[in-house]
Amino acid sequence: MKTYDKRKWWIWTVFGLVALIYLVRLFSLQVLEPQWTDKAAANALRYIAEIPPRGLIFDRNGIKLVDNEISYDLMVVPRNIRSLDTSELCNILGIDTAEFNNRLQKAKRYSTYAPSLFAKRLSPQTYSFLTERLYRFSGFYIYPRTVRKYYTDAAAHSLGYIAEVNHTDMEKDDYYTAGDYTGRSGIEKSYETVLRGEKGQRIILVDNLGREQGRYFDGLYDKSAVPGKNLWASIDKNLQEYGEQLMQGKRGSIVAIEPATGEILCLVTSPSYAPSLLVGSERSRNYMSLHHDSVNKPLLNRALIAMYPPGSTFKLVNALIFQQAGIVNEHTLYGCQMGFAYGNRKLGCHNHPSPLNVTASVQHSCNAWYCRGLVAMLENRKHYKSTREAYADWHKRVLKLGFGQKFNSDLPYEIAGIIPAADYYDKAYGVNRWRATSIISIAIGQGEICATPVQLANLAAIIANRGYYYSPHLIHSITHKDSLNNGFTLRKYVDIDEVYFPQVIEGMERAVIAGTARRASVPGIRVAAKTGTAENPPRKDHSLLVCFAPVDNPRIAISIIVENGGFGATWAAPIASLIMERYLNDSVVRKDLELQIMNGKITYW
Amino acid sequence: MVVMKNKPSVTLIVLFMLLTAVGWINIFSTVYQSKDFTMDSAYGMQLIWIASLWLIAIFVFVIGKGFYYHFAAYIYLIFTVLLVVVFFIGVEHAGAKSWLGIGRFGIQPAEFAKYGTCLLVSRYISSYYCDLSKWKHVWRVGIIILIPVGFILLQNDTGSALPFFFLVFALFREGLTPWILIFGFALIFLFVLLIYFPQWIIITAVTILFIMILIHWYRKKKPRIFRTWIVYIAAVIYIFSADIVYHKVLQDYQRQRIDLLFGKIDDPRGIGYNVNQAKIAIGSGDIFGKGWGKGTQTKLNFVPEQSTDFIFCTIGEEYGFIGTTTVILLYILFIGMIIRLSEKSKDTFTRCYGYCIASIFFAHTTINIGMTIGLMPVIGIPLPFISYGGSSLWAFTIMLFTFINLEAKVNRRRTEN
Incomplete structure (x- = not known):
């Protein structure tokens, strides 16, 4: 009988081949293909972000300005919904059935087993009403999140606001995920990374139905959230609020700087709005109504992004530069016959003694003096080869004083202002076709020159410091009140020797005692001030003033602008006077003046 | 008379x-949820099952070798009858009426029918x-196999019927023409x-092939036209009937599973969920695995039937490629040992029976x-x-220890011949 012993090899071969194929397949699955590990993690691991509390904001004296408050969102897990009483929930939330279904569909499209947002920021009534009945709405739960709470109605622009991140934010910084909040303006924006802290992360295991099944490796890979740091703003809450009261009914700004540090004591822009308007469920509506107020433009921060011709306040700049450039000294006298005549034209001046030295020119704000000074500088062929070269030198010195450029500190938005370069005039008049008289208006801060209120306040600080400044900033300290880590301790010298300041300061002080700025005086305090009346044809002139006080130990440097307020003495000077009194004396005794200013309204068209 | 030929x-007993130890450890890992150890659970039950196996093993082993030879037909008959009984008093489970329930315990006669067959x-x-080289005997063996297969198919339990077809390997060893295998x-x-x-x-391809073969025969001057x-x-x-079977006879889920295997449909959230999750579990095990009890996919129910049909996923996830290779090597050793001892x-009778159960074990593994990969x-x-499961454990143990019995003892009467 035939045997089939050899056939066992065939069977060995088939069985062995199958085993080999399986081992190769397993090697490929387990060793070569990495995607399965990620898929397993995506299956079973859920990363839960822990949002740290945002840092608080205090004023320079430690008064709390911005706090966190808990708000409640209604979340839904669609697959957990069981026999829902739709109409009752609709009633509680105040929405109709169509809207309800719409939101539910949206949630289902996102995921049936992961939570999604159903109703944002429940009102306190809705919240308390809903918590009692929540057990009847399986699948829904309330998720607390924190929103900002403000203890002041002032300083909206400086504090800024936070809003939910958008697509661009998330693209720029992968720290953010949908639903996070980020600073949109002001300190909230500038110090976002400090205030937000660091998100924590909890990894939990979920089963196939999305139910929590404990922590991944007992929390070995969890990260706890780091709370945001607290900030002390440079703002003085009381002064800020007082400034905003004074500016009621007027457009313009008040910028006050502490000269010794560059800290902004108040940054008033008027009209403004209460910061609490941009919080909570009303945020978008309020924002749009502020945004669409094209008459008052409350969202416009005039202190930083409005620019004005500085007018006579700019004479301070020229007085310093002319001295430093060796054009004038304290003995130089220029005469004034009710103005400065050049060619067949005349730039007018008002009635005052003549001739004047530099101190008196500041005191009386003589136009002719500065015109002659500018001509003397630009047409000086001993120092400069050409008008253009002289102008370039002048331009460089003006920029040194902080004009025509941004400070790039922590100010949320700012503009550079305008100090035209020589090229500009080359283009306007043609190369070598312009002389000092062509651009004579810049001598008195008119013409092509524009400055922002914060730059003018900084000018006052430079004079108060006799030659240097710190970039104006909104932060006093981070982490705790006495820490010095605000990052703005670099002293910037303006290349004007200290010896040239006393003449200017004396002129400013005399202007207060017996000059154009008499209304800026504060009883018992030595004040140095310079008015400005910026022409704004065809509208009424802007009322400007820069000042600082006390003269021998300056603690506050201010610029005031009241749009269309007329002479600098009319509105700006008394406002400055009250601000200084409020800040230096802590209280105002001249209640009648205070009342007059607060109630004063300027009619805009 | 029966005497012991050798031990x-x-x-085989160690394997x-x-x-069974590998099985229990993995069932324990899958089910155990860091609470108290309880016998009232899958791993507890499995422990009882495994303990009971030894009683069965000893029982099966002490019976004389001749019993299996002489009573083969009766054993076959009993289990075939049980297959029929299922139709009347069976319990339906996952769409197939294939279980006989006795209290909490149930047996699946199909598992035992393999043994009888x-x-x-x-x-x-x-x-x-x-003589399997004669068609007459092939038909008879075929009928022995196809009777239980028919009943099992009628129970709508296609899966359990499949291993029967693997017996063709045993028949091949005993003289069945290789054409059947090639044909298959x-x-x-x-x-x-x-x-x-x-x-x-x-059809076009087959026709062209046929014409080429005809031409070939004519050139060789050996016209085997009729056979061709x-x-x-x-x-x-076959092509027509296969198409009809595929579209009309196969049930939707069966057709989908086939389509899924060949990548004609891709639906990892729907019908492809099981396979996809199984692959994720095994694939995420990497080389060394996540460790005992750390398999997230299997422990957190992502893989269905983790302790029964998809138990291999737990091995793959928790012990990685090292674990899966070890288990496959164990099976190679196990099946190889049965074939070696059979030879x-x-x-x-012993040899043929050895090949039969080797084929069955091969089919199941x-x-x-x-399926899982x-x-x-x-x-x-x-x-x-x-x-996990007592019924299949019992059936496999009886099969194995019958072989150990047959292999260890020698039938004196037959050797005397």
Whole structure:
């Protein structure tokens, strides 16, 4: 009988081949293909972000300005919904059935087993009403999140606001995920990374139905959230609020700087709005109504992004530069016959003694003096080869004083202002076709020159410091009140020797005692001030003033602008006077003046 | 008279113990949820089952060798009758009415029918008049196999019927013409082609092949026209009928599982969920695995049937490639050992029976593991000695220890011949 012993090899071969194929397949699955590990993690691991509390904001004296408050969102897990009483929930939330279904569909499209947002920021009534009945709405739960709470109605622009991140934010910084909040303006924006802290992360295991099944490796890979740091703003809450009261009914700004540090004591822009308007469920509506107020433009921060011709306040700049450039000294006298005549034209001046030295020119704000000074500088062929070269030198010195450029500190938005370069005039008049008289208006801060209120306040600080400044900033300290880590301790010298300041300061002080700025005086305090009346044809002139006080130990440097307020003495000077009194004396005794200013309204068209 | 030829194979018994241990450890890992150990759970039950195996093993072993030879037909008959009984008092489970329930315990007669079939097939083949090179005997063996298969298919339990077809390996060893095997592979190959290509392309291809063969015969001057025609017509009939089977006879889920295997549909959240999750579990095990009890996919219910049909996923996830390789090597050793001992046996009945159960074990491991790694369609049959469940454990143990019995003892009367 035939045997089939050899056939066992065939069977060995088939069985062995199958085993080999399986081992190769397993090697490929387990060793070569990495995607399965990620898929397993995506299956079973859920990363839960822990949002740290945002840092608080205090004023320079430690008064709390911005706090966190808990708000409640209604979340839904669609697959957990069981026999829902739709109409009752609709009633509680105040929405109709169509809207309800719409939101539910949206949630289902996102995921049936992961939570999604159903109703944002429940009102306190809705919240308390809903918590009692929540057990009847399986699948829904309330998720607390924190929103900002403000203890002041002032300083909206400086504090800024936070809003939910958008697509661009998330693209720029992968720290953010949908639903996070980020600073949109002001300190909230500038110090976002400090205030937000660091998100924590909890990894939990979920089963196939999305139910929590404990922590991944007992929390070995969890990260706890780091709370945001607290900030002390440079703002003085009381002064800020007082400034905003004074500016009621007027457009313009008040910028006050502490000269010794560059800290902004108040940054008033008027009209403004209460910061609490941009919080909570009303945020978008309020924002749009502020945004669409094209008459008052409350969202416009005039202190930083409005620019004005500085007018006579700019004479301070020229007085310093002319001295430093060796054009004038304290003995130089220029005469004034009710103005400065050049060619067949005349730039007018008002009635005052003549001739004047530099101190008196500041005191009386003589136009002719500065015109002659500018001509003397630009047409000086001993120092400069050409008008253009002289102008370039002048331009460089003006920029040194902080004009025509941004400070790039922590100010949320700012503009550079305008100090035209020589090229500009080359283009306007043609190369070598312009002389000092062509651009004579810049001598008195008119013409092509524009400055922002914060730059003018900084000018006052430079004079108060006799030659240097710190970039104006909104932060006093981070982490705790006495820490010095605000990052703005670099002293910037303006290349004007200290010896040239006393003449200017004396002129400013005399202007207060017996000059154009008499209304800026504060009883018992030595004040140095310079008015400005910026022409704004065809509208009424802007009322400007820069000042600082006390003269021998300056603690506050201010610029005031009241749009269309007329002479600098009319509105700006008394406002400055009250601000200084409020800040230096802590209280105002001249209640009648205070009342007059607060109630004063300027009619805009 | 029966005497001991040698000791029962220690290797097989050790492998049996290892496999049941691997099974229990993985069932324990899958089910245990860091609460108190309780016998009232899958791992507790499995422990009882495994303990009971030894009673059965000893019982099966002490019975005289001749019993299995002489009573093969009766054993076959009893289990076939049980298959019929299921129709009347069976319990439906996952769409198939294939379980007999006794209290909390249930047995699946299909598992035991394999045993009866292996015995009777071996008994028939080992009879002196049987010659598998003759079609008459092939038909008879075929009928022995196809009767239980028919009942099982009627129970709507296609998965349990499949291993019976693997007995063709044993028959091949005992003299069945290799053409049956080749023919079988050809049919499977043609079926796979039919899934990928439209019917008319296959028929055109077969026709061209047929014409070329005819030309070939004419050139060789050996015109075997009649035989070739028969094959051709059979092939065409098969192509048509396979198409009808695929579209009309197969149930939707079966067709979907086949389509899924061949990548014709891709639906990891729907019908492809099981296989996808199984692959994720095994694939995420990497080389060394996540460690005992750390398999997130299997422990957190992402993989379905983790302790029964998909138990291999737990091994893959928690012990990685090292673990899966070890288990496959254990099976190679186990099945290889059965074949080796069968070949060593001088006794046709023992040898044939050994090949039969080797084929059955091979069928179960191949289909089960293949299913979890996406090389086989989803067919719910247990992984021998590892999957949770008393019925299959008992059946496999009886099968194995019958072989150990047969192999260890020698039938004196037959050796005297």
